[in-house]
Amino acid sequence: MTTTRLVTSGLFADGLRLLRLSLRLDAVVTGANGLAYLALAGPLEDLLGLNAGAGRAIGAFLLVYAVAVWLISMPARPHRLAALAVVEANVLWTVLSIVTLIAGWLSLDSIGIVWTVMQALVVAGFAGVQYVALRRIR
Template sequence: MSATSLAALARTSDPQTVLRRLLALDAVVTGANGLAYLAFSGPLGRLLGVDSTLLLALGAFLTVYAAAVGLLASRARPAALPVRAVIEANLAWSVLSPVALVLWLSPATAGAVWTVLQALTVAGFAALQHLALKARQDIRD
């Protein structure tokens, strides 16, 4: 994806704004997911075929993580190191989700599909955030 297409996606040509918007969107999506796991762990656990205790733990983690990413997005110029940490955490999540599906989890079909879809979504966030960070750094050089 070129810097031009990334700018079109974020509706701005300023790499700083693109990066902040992607971080904010990541925080909103992750936070919504975490809060849903916390609030509806029982019904979601039955639907996905996953233990509700696991969903509660994941929900707590995701909610705290989303708050941290949201805080980073609120900075006028998010520092590169924490942004890289978010990108790497997203990459780790997107790799470990299907690994967990194969090695540890035995969800229902809906749970397996959900796991793959969220891994792809998180990988997409990581890729877009990486491109935005790179574009911001290229502008400075």
């Protein structure tokens, strides 16, 4: 009974509010991650085994993506197809992160592998919450 009340009231009941919040949180986390990749490319190379050039490229991409996600979250009612594109991009990022690890494309060390898995889980979590929010808006 308590679980039902949590799901049918508050933040989880309001799909629009949940969508905007999850998009904005996604943008902030992604932007912070992108800044870290750009500003700390050298130290992250030592820590994660991620080539500094690749880290900078990933960081730049993440910053652009974060701005796009934030802009999508701005309207009182975010455009459904744009929000769905964010969900799909997040799922793609998650899958490509795992494929990258399996294929060994970035030659990450153990900490880099753990970081990539954790990052993929966070991104998958954003995709899941955003998808649920979109379903609630219908």
